[in-house]
Amino acid sequence: MAIADPANVTMDLPRRDARDKLLGRTRYTVDQSLPRMLHAAVLRSEVASARIVRIDTSRATKMPGVRAIALAEDAPGMHGIGIADHPLFAYDVIRFHGEQIAAVAADTYEQAQAAVRAIEVELEPLDPVLTMAEALAPDARLVHPDWKSYEILFEGGARGGNVAWEATVVRGDTEKAFAREDVIVVESCFRVGRQNHVSLEPRAAVASYEDGRYHIETSTQAPWTVRNQTAKLLGVPPSQVRVTVPPVGGGFGQKFDCTLEPYAAILARKSGRPVRLVYSRQEEMLTCLCRENAEIKIRSAVTRDGEIVGREAVVLMDCGAYGGEQIFLTTMTAHTLMGNYRLGSVKLASRAIYTNTAPNGAFRACNGVYNTFALKRHTDEICEAVGMDPLEFRRRNVLGDGDLGATGQVFEGEVLGPMLDRMASLRDKSPSLEHRAGNRLYGRATVVGTWFIFVGPSTATINLNADGTATLVTAGVEIGQGTMVQAMPQIVAHELGLHPDDVIVRTADTDAAGLDLGVGGGRTTVSVGAASRAAAEEVRNKILKAASELLQVAPEKLVLRNRRVEIAGVEGSGMTIASVVQHAQRATGPVVGSGSFTNPGVASMPGCAAGHFIDALEIPVFSVHDCEVAVDPDTGHVEVLSYKVVQDVGRALNPRAIYGQIQGGVTQGLGYALHEELTIGENGCIRQSSLETYRVPLALDTVPVQIDLYEGAPSIGPLGTKGAGEVPILNVAAAVACAVANATGRRVQQTPLTPPRVLGLLLGREPAIELPHIADDWWENVLMKRPSIPVRRS
Amino acid sequence: MARSIDDAVAALADRADATALAGGTWIMRAPIRREPPIRFCVGLTRIPELNAVDISASEIRIGACVTHARLVSALAGVRGCEGLVTAAGSAANPAVRQMATIGGNLCASAFPASDLAPSLLSLDAEVELSGPGGDERLPVGRFLERRGSLEPGILLTAVVIPRRALKSGHARLPLRKAGDYPVAIVSMTAELRGDGAVEDIRVTVGSVEASPRRWTQLEQALLGRRLDPNGAYDLAQAEAHIFTGRDGVDAPGWYRVQVLPALARRAAQAVLAGP
Amino acid sequence: MATNILINGEAHVSTREPMTPLLDVLREELFLTGAKSVCREGICGACIVHLDGQPVVSCLVPVGTLEGREVRTVESLAAEGEPSPLQQVMEEHDVVQCGMCFPGILMTLTSFFRERPDAGRDEVKAALVGNICRCTGYERIVDAAIALAKRS
Incomplete structure (x- = not known):
């Protein structure tokens, strides 16, 4: 069979949804409305920590327009990632300011809000645990006293007390590396705040209850997750x-x-009517599942030539009151903070910590952004200590073909090195904008970053229609x-010889499309793409088979192009795909194909990673950023003068x-x-x-x-693609922070700047970040036991 | 919606819970500030006098419902008003400037980051009030002190700026490039002699404390000297300690005070850049 | 209390409470959902409409003040379904992502270019300071707008 030339698939295809978006x-979801639709509002806690003594809805029930009130008893299940620690409503304990206690549906939103205010809640306040330092103190109150009883959804993470999850990497002998006489030891501490997606x-969601099943129309990235988690919380089968x-x-x-x-x-079930729930901007600001705040202590043993012989780090990630995404994200520290560079030996603890604050979640490149920030700033502190140019240091140490990652994964292909060269030529092409800094302080930095494509299951079905178009059904x-x-x-279209406009894309519906992990982690092009391509291959084979019989030409000699089945090399020969489909519908039935995809799995070094959801990166993605800044010494304003990106896109x-x-x-x-910056008040x-x-x-x-797109790095994605949407944010804080440190000569330990x-940094009034609650001896920071045989010191 | 000032004053005096409503950009955000909903408003924007801008040889009279955007177009090129035009043209964002009024801005006593208030203070502006007891005219500074405790029925109707041979500049410091409320403001109005020496000067600091106020120590220091931005910076540095910056979610108090010398320099630059 | 408003050229009588934001009248009474309710404090600009020809944040306009006034929304920009030159240039330059901010951005730029048809890049960016876009990073929207300004 002729393989279509991948070059043909590249095009600047206009978005089909742009016109209507521009016309308004x-x-x-926020624009949906249904006949008889009710409006919902949520009662939220106004304290961070308390025992619930009594909830009385009797007054609220009688308020005008009220149709239904939901409470903890309506949702018996618990959900989470890794550990099921999160109930839908607080039922005996309040764990964060803003936690949901009850929800009301009424004829109007104002009525629902009024009823929410009329619900009486009697609380017995408890002292909240608001910071990770407090949470890790020896006598800390437990945010989840019953943590041992929770259902474990993923085995392997160490847990205990306010440590919701701990993932560790131990590769090689760092004690030995740090004890070497030819190394310089550099230690750095960092702290970052939360980021709201805005x-x-x-x-927003509009739910109905029809024929004994829930139908939820919602603004989500992950319809299958919503389906399964809703069912788990409500205690009903997911198929409902x-x-x-x-x-x-x-x-x-x-x-x-x-x-x-x-x-x-x-x-919706209780009222028998459609219910609209849309969070207000204030609710979004106060309870948004932010990118988490984090604290990082990292130290490295580096030789005078800049070889990193040992690296130890502890990362504390604030998951807030419930584990959520942070449990999974403990995994990513190994590949980001401990990624990018060749390391002789590694010890890493990545810990998700419970506090009495709003739960955090996933945000574009997640903890990668701050781990990259911390790593690059640490790297620049190393460069200063060993007296090496930061760019030269990066060149010498970035991972190349055959190099080992933190968990012992073998990297394939020279990518970061050539990307640094491409950045060098991009810098050469456009002159520095230093002159625009004027009287301000000028700084510049080039930084590298590693992220990954979060693959995982996707499915696709393609129906070929009698008019020659194709309908693609996925949960993307x-x-x-x-x-x-x-x-x-x-x-x-590329697979089927169609124009992309001939491909109808069904919007996501869990009743129509099979399991999909959702849009995130840059996975859609890769995973949904691979499933769609597999479905298209099946359709393609069916078309070729049918056409082969009709044309009396062997399928190997046929190609699909220009909406036709043609004899290879004979333009305009053969017949239209539409006529093949029409024939097939009569002869063998409609033409349909399906495809599936999931992660292929990549090997790491056995035994060195514990508590990780992914031990190795299936599709690493690299990026190099360069940034010039001007810092106003009178006001502290940072102006970005120029920004350059070389991105690995497959x-x-x-x-x-x-x-x-x-x-x-x-x-x-x-x-x-x-x-x-989001900060937590007292x-x-x-x-x-x-x-x-x-x-x-x-x-x-x-x-x-x-921008310079770097193509050709190895990828298992369809047609060699990688996801391109998540990684652009990865290096930015790192690039800006290193440039500001370069401009000011100050130790930048914190973002945002x-x-x-x-x-404050310039005036010396910004206190240094020291993180005394992270012990200098790495083993004192982890739940896992120090090996009983003492490590021999040389 | 009131049709005349008398109507409005009567309606406001009639109900203790009545609130005057001009552009709406402050009052409509009451729910976000978690204030109780406003039950009764007297709309002012249809009253012709409140929408007028009259520029005479001796004074500029601005109706209370004149918007920021209107202020920019009406006063562009009017000598002495450069700082006020900058203030009105950079406050909030373009759509809000189409709505927010000068009167509303001066009356929002819980809003410390007003651009217009320090600018008007540096211009020695006065406000006109109407009330059940008659009309009254008082300096804008006095009004700012009194605005939290005005009797019901008192309505700010106009702002009056005396015209003199002045130059003015307004230096504001948002945390982003624009679109923020400024964390600190220095507004400066000066009369310069032929040799560039300061004959008369008024400097106002806004957003640093709860209400804007004159920086008389800096005024005294600048008086009689040639106005020089770097000199203003140095003198401001020596005098900035008199302010106690308010700690806010946006910026700590020390920062608001710390940036005042830089803003004094910028304000002086703006004054000198004027025609 | 009834308020008579001319909305996109058609007479409308709203009976909502006078302090109801115009935005809610547009979205809930007329199902004109182009203007978006995003921040409700005049910062994001997603709800911008034209009031007597000038851009305003409709979340802060009390409907009770609108008797006899004229409102135009993003839905009115395309005469008989044909996109306006600004809408066309945004489509041609492929700058739309999630799309939530565009109704407001289009209303801002439509009135801005009426007054400043030959505006430069910095002026266009300054004009957009009251419109938050979280997807695009603005520059490609500005590129498209500048391309239109150059064309005319």
């Missing part, structure tokens, strides 16, 4: 939940988990990234769409690096309750990013 006609469409997804107004990871859908579902969701309106039609199916992802991801990263409540105090980048706060923080 697209109906997102998806413009808040979390159907999830459909209209266009999603931004996700960035926030909508990768099930959150508000079960409330709407319960209220269009959240704005363009994959479902660009890459998917391109992949299917193959760029739609370069223009990737440029859009990179410009957007870098800008979001600039927000994280410079402006966006009452445990997030202090930035609106977009007035939580500052996302505005149009004047970004710059046009100069807001003007007050930078001015």
Whole structure:
């Protein structure tokens, strides 16, 4: 069979959903309304920690317009990732400010809110555990006293007390490495705050209860997760939940988990009417499943030539009141903080810590952004200590073909090295903008980063229609990234000799499409793409077989192109695909194909990683960023003068769409690096309750990013693709922080670099981060036992 | 919606819970500030006098419902008003400037980051009030002190700026490039002699404390000297200690005070850049 | 209390409470859902509409103040379904991502270009300071807008 030339699949395909989005006609979940629809509001805790003595809804029930009230007894299940520690409603204990206690459905939203205010809750306050230092103190109150009784959903992580999960890596002998006489030991501490996604469409759902099943229309990235978690929480079989997804107004990871859908579902069943639940911006600000705050202590033993012979690190990730995504994300520290560079020996503890604060979640490149920040700043501190140029250090130490990653995975191909060369030529092409700094302090940094494609299961079905078009059915969701309106039609069309416009993409519906892990981790193009390609292959084979009989030509001699089945090399020969389909419908039945995909699994070194959900990266993704900044010594304002990205994309199916992802991801990263900060007040409540105090980048706060797409790195993705949407944010905080450190000569240990923080650094009034609650002896930080045979010191 | 000032004053005096409503950008956000919902509003935007801008040889009279955007277009190029135009043209964001009014801005006593208030204070502006007891005119500084405790029925109707041979500049410091409320403001209005020496000067600091106030120590220091931005910076550094910055979610108090010398320099630069 | 408003050229009588934001009237009474409810405090700009030709944040406009006034929403930009030149250029440059911010951005830029048809890059960016976009990083939207400004 002739293999279609992958070059043909590359194009700047316009988005089919752009027109209606521009006309204001697209109906997102927040725009949906149904006849007789009710409006829901949620009662939330106004304290961070308390015992619930009594909840009385009798007054609220009698309020005007009230149709249903949902409470803990309506949702007996617990959910989570790794550990089922999260109930839908607080039922005996309040664990964070903003925790859900009850939900009300009424004729209007105002009535629902009024009823929520009328619910009486009697609480017995408890002292909240608000920081990770408090949570790890020897006498700390436990956020989950019953942690031992929770159902374990994934085996292998160490747990105990306020440590929700601990993943460790022990490879080689770091004690020996640090004891060497020819090494310099460099230790660094870092702290980062939380980042809110600020998806413009808040979390929203409209639920109905029909024929004994729940139908939830929701703004989610992961319809199958919503289906399964809702069922688990409600204690019903998953098959009783159907999830459909209209266009999603931004996700960035926030909508990768099930959150508000079960409330709407319960209220729909109890009231017998459709129920709309949309979180207000304040609810989104205070309870959003942020990128977590974290604390990092890392130390390295480095020779004078810059060889890293040993590295030890402890990373504390604040998961908030419930484990959630952070349990999984403990995995990623090994591949980010301990990634990028060749390491002689490794000890890593990555710990998710419970506190009485709002639970955190997944956010584009997750903990990768701050681990990359910490690693690059640490690297620059090493360079200073050994007296080596940071760029030279990176060149010497980045992982190349055959090198070992932290968990002993063998990396394939020279990628980061050549990417650094490409960045060098990009820098040569455009002159430095140092002159624009004027009287301000000028700094520059080039940083490397490693992330991954989170693969996992996807399925696809393709129905070929009698008019020659194809209908692609998957549970993939269009959240704005363009994959479902660009890459998917391109992949299917390429396989079937169609134009992408001939491929109809069904919006996600768990009743129509099979299991899918959701849109996140840059996986859609790869996983949904691979499943779609497999489905297209099946369809293609059926078409070729049917056409072969009709044309009396061996299938190997036929090709699909220009909407026709042609004899290879004879343009315009053969017949249209439409006529083959029409024939097949009469002769053998409609033409349909299906395909599936899941992670292939990549080997790590046995026994060195514990508690990891993924021991090795199936598809690593690399990026190199370069940034120039000017720092105002009077006000601490950091202006980004230029920004450059070289990104490993495998193959760029739609370069223009990737440029859009990179410009957007870098800008979001600039927000994280410079402006966006959530802090917890003494009452445990997030202090930035609106977009007035939580500052996302505005149009004047970004710059046009100069981009070079690096193609050709190894990838198992269809047509050599990798996901391109997640990784653009990865290196930004690192690049900006290293550039600011370069400009100011100060030790940058914290992000965001807001003007007050930078001015504080310049004036020497910013206290150094020291993290005394992370012990210097690595073994004292972990639940796993120190080996009984003492490590021999040389 | 009131049709005249008398109507509005009567309606406001009539109900103790009545609130005057101009552009709406402050009052409509009451739920976000978790304030009780406002039950009764008297709409002012249809009252013709409140929407007028009159520029005479001796003074500029601005109706209370004149919006920030209108202020920019009406005062562009008017000598002495450069700082006010900067203040009105950079507050909040473009759509809010189409709605938010000068009167509403001065009356929002819980809003410390107003751009207009320090600018008007440095221009020696006065406000006109109407009430059941008649009309009253008082300096904007006095009004800012009194605004939290005005009797019901008192309505701010106009802002009056005396016209003199002045130059003005307004230096604000948002944390992003724009679109924020400023964390600190220095507004400066000066009369310069032919040799560049300061004949008369008023410097106001906004957003640093709960209410804007004059920086008389810096004024005294600048008086009689040639206005020089770097000199202003140095003098401001010596005098900044008199302010106690308010700690906020956006910025700590020390920061607001620390940046004042840089803002004094920028304000002086703006004054000198004027026509 | 009834308020008579001209919305996209059609007379509408709203009977909502006078302090109801115009945004809610548009979305809930007329199902004109182009304007989005995102921050409800005048910062994000997703709800911008034209009031007597000027862009305003409809989340902060009390409907009771609108008697006899004219409102235009993003739905009115495309005359008879034909996208406006601004809408066309955004489509051609492939700058849309999730799309939630575009109704507001289009309303801001439509009135901005009416007054400043030859605006430069920095002016366009300054004009967009009241419109939050979380997906695109703005620059490609500005590129498209500048391309239109150059064309005209």
